[in-house]
Amino acid sequence: MIEAKESIRLVAGKEVALDRNGFLKDPSMWSEELAVILAREAGLDPLSESHWRVLRFMRRYYAEQGRAPLNHEIKSGTGFSMMDLESIFPGGIKDGARRLAGMPGLKGCGGASMGL
Amino acid sequence: MDRASQPIYLDNAATTFPKPREVLAQMIEAYTRLGVSPGRGSYDLAVEAEELVQQCRKKVASFFGAPDPDRVVFANNATDALNLAIQGLLEAGDHVVATRLEHNSVLRPLYHLQQSGLIEYDLAPFAEDGFVDPSDVAELIRPATRLVIVSHASNVLGTIQPISEIARLCVERGVPLIVDAAQSAGQVPIDMDAWGVSAVAFTGHKSLYGPTGIGGLVITPSLDVRTTRFGGTGIESMSLIHTQTFPHRLEAGTINLLGIIGLSGGLDYLLAKGMDSIHRRGVELLTRLRDGLSELEGVDLYCAQDLSDHVAVLTANVPGLEPEDLGAILDVDFGIAVRTGLHCAPLVHEDLGTSPNGGVRFSLGCFNTVEDIDTAIEAMASISKHKKR
Numbered sequence: 001m002i003e004a005k006e007s008i009r010l011v012a013g014k015e016v017a018l019d020r021n022g023f024l025k026d027p028s029m030w031s032e033e034l035a036v037i038l039a040r041e042a043g044l045d046p047l048s049e050s051h052w053r054v055l056r057f058m059r060r061y062y063a064e065q066g067r068a069p070l071n072h073e074i075k076s077g078t079g080f081s082m083m084d085l086e087s088i089f090p091g092g093i094k095d096g097a098r099r100l101a102g103m104p105g106l107k108g109c110g111g112a113s114m115g116l
Numbered sequence: 117m118d119r120a121s122q123p124i125y126l127d128n129a130a131t132t133f134p135k136p137r138e139v140l141a142q143m144i145e146a147y148t149r150l151g152v153s154p155g156r157g158s159y160d161l162a163v164e165a166e167e168l169v170q171q172c173r174k175k176v177a178s179f180f181g182a183p184d185p186d187r188v189v190f191a192n193n194a195t196d197a198l199n200l201a202i203q204g205l206l207e208a209g210d211h212v213v214a215t216r217l218e219h220n221s222v223l224r225p226l227y228h229l230q231q232s233g234l235i236e237y238d239l240a241p242f243a244e245d246g247f248v249d250p251s252d253v254a255e256l257i258r259p260a261t262r263l264v265i266v267s268h269a270s271n272v273l274g275t276i277q278p279i280s281e282i283a284r285l286c287v288e289r290g291v292p293l294i295v296d297a298a299q300s301a302g303q304v305p306i307d308m309d310a311w312g313v314s315a316v317a318f319t320g321h322k323s324l325y326g327p328t329g330i331g332g333l334v335i336t337p338s339l340d341v342r343t344t345r346f347g348g349t350g351i352e353s354m355s356l357i358h359t360q361t362f363p364h365r366l367e368a369g370t371i372n373l374l375g376i377i378g379l380s381g382g383l384d385y386l387l388a389k390g391m392d393s394i395h396r397r398g399v400e401l402l403t404r405l406r407d408g409l410s411e412l413e414g415v416d417l418y419c420a421q422d423l424s425d426h427v428a429v430l431t432a433n434v435p436g437l438e439p440e441d442l443g444a445i446l447d448v449d450f451g452i453a454v455r456t457g458l459h460c461a462p463l464v465h466e467d468l469g470t471s472p473n474g475g476v477r478f479s480l481g482c483f484n485t486v487e488d489i490d491t492a493i494e495a496m497a498s499i500s501k502h503k504k505r
Contacts, residue, residue, distance in 0.1 A: 071444045071447060071448045072447075072448045075448050075449075081445075081448075081449050082441070082444050082445040082447075082448045082449045083445050083449055083498075083499065083502050086437065086441050086444075086445060087502070091438075092437070092438050092441040093438075093440075093441045093444050093445075094438065094440050094441060094444070095438060
């Protein structure tokens with residue numbers, strides 16, 4: 001379950017701000033230590049090679065392109081279908097994989113983006 | 117899926133896509149020839165451009181059964197048109213009746229005015245089948261009620277509300293009825309004059325097959341909507357007071373000529389194809405989709421038992437799967453574009469028990485095929501089976 005309020009976490013001596021949906025407010029604050037902590041809190045311990053492949057692809061893509069990868073780019077970049085990605089990350093694609101990778105929350109018409 | 121090819125597009129309730137080639141061709145041709153400021157200059161091109169605008173007003177008035185083309189006011193979309201009406205009609209102390217089916221295009225302006233201490237409003241419920249009982253609307257009307265606003269067709273459930281009956285009750289009570297026709301215009305006939313509807317807010321880019329950025333408010337002469345936006349109109353320019361002559365009373369600044377040309381072309385397209393036949397075909401495909409999905413284990417459908425009074429919209433969920441993820445899977449793994457989330461109608465999802473994450477909406481358009489529907493059913497079958505493992 002994702003927290004419904006903003007929070008500040010201390011990770012490896014650095015303060016990291018998360019929004020009310022548990023997404024990093026500043027994607028540049030991501031670290032592998034943070035991913036491990038968030039994964040553990042989501043019931044995923046340890047992160048497997050498959051998980052790291054996805055997370056590292058997204059981080060690399062973000063560093064190179066300055067934006068989060070589209071879903072089809074994640075599929076072509078990692079070899080995982082969306083269905084597989086959804087099943088290996090607790091919370092699924094957006095609230096699982098994207099959140100653990102420190103990607104910005106996607107804009108959409110869900111509760112999160114409506115501020116509910 | 118080959119990303120170079122188009123996905124199967126099932127998000128037509130957001131906007132119809134693709135647009136008919138005839139409409140796009142008409143837009144390019146007319147705007148290339150006449151893309152000047154209409155209703156301002158006296159040179160022939162400007163006069164001709166204005167004539168295009170007036171022709172479109174006449175088409176829109178005729179389409180909605182409205183008596184006066186000058187009371188067809190162009191706006192950006194249905195939300196914009198609803199704001200024109202809501203802000204231009206309500207005053208301090210007024211009360212409004214709407215329904216829990218409303219889109220944020222109605223809910224947010226009302227909430228804003230309520231929070232500003234100006235108005236109060238009540239929302240009529242919808243039943244388990246997705247329909248509002250007209251008597252529930254009538255019961256909420258009180259002496260201070262200045263307006264009733266009802267969404268003609270729910271953008272989440274697809275249910276077409278009994279507007280003529282609600283209008284009859286509003287006429288009896290002497291309260292104007294504004295119809296939000298964002299989803300219904302172009303799907304089912306609307307006859308303002310016969311039904312006694314005071315205003316219709318519509319958008320051009322959904323089932324009227326025009327481009328985004330054009331819509332309007334069609335009003336009856338008895339509805340006195342105040343000006344809430346002020347500026348140039350091309351008439352009465354000496355006066356600092358914004359003209360009270362319709363349609364300029366509610367149109368400030370240069371209007372969207374390209375959008376109006378597209379709206380006009382979309383109406384021509386729709387009438388040539390036959391609104392009734394497009395709607396019937398849409399409901400046939402919707403029924404096929406509903407029947408296919410209802411046979412699947414692990415797929416929830418909402419208010420879809422009887423599709424006889426529906427536009428081609430169906431909302432579903434796969435329990436255990438976030439709607440946004442379901443949409444991503446449909447998009448990337450199966451090449452199907454759908455709309456996920458709350459669909460800007462949070463109260464509908466609250467009442468369905470699907471809040472805050474909403475659902476996945478399949479909405480069909482005139483270019484969808486049986487093959488599109490069968491592909492969607494197969495995709496949902498694969499996903500629900502995978503999720504059950």
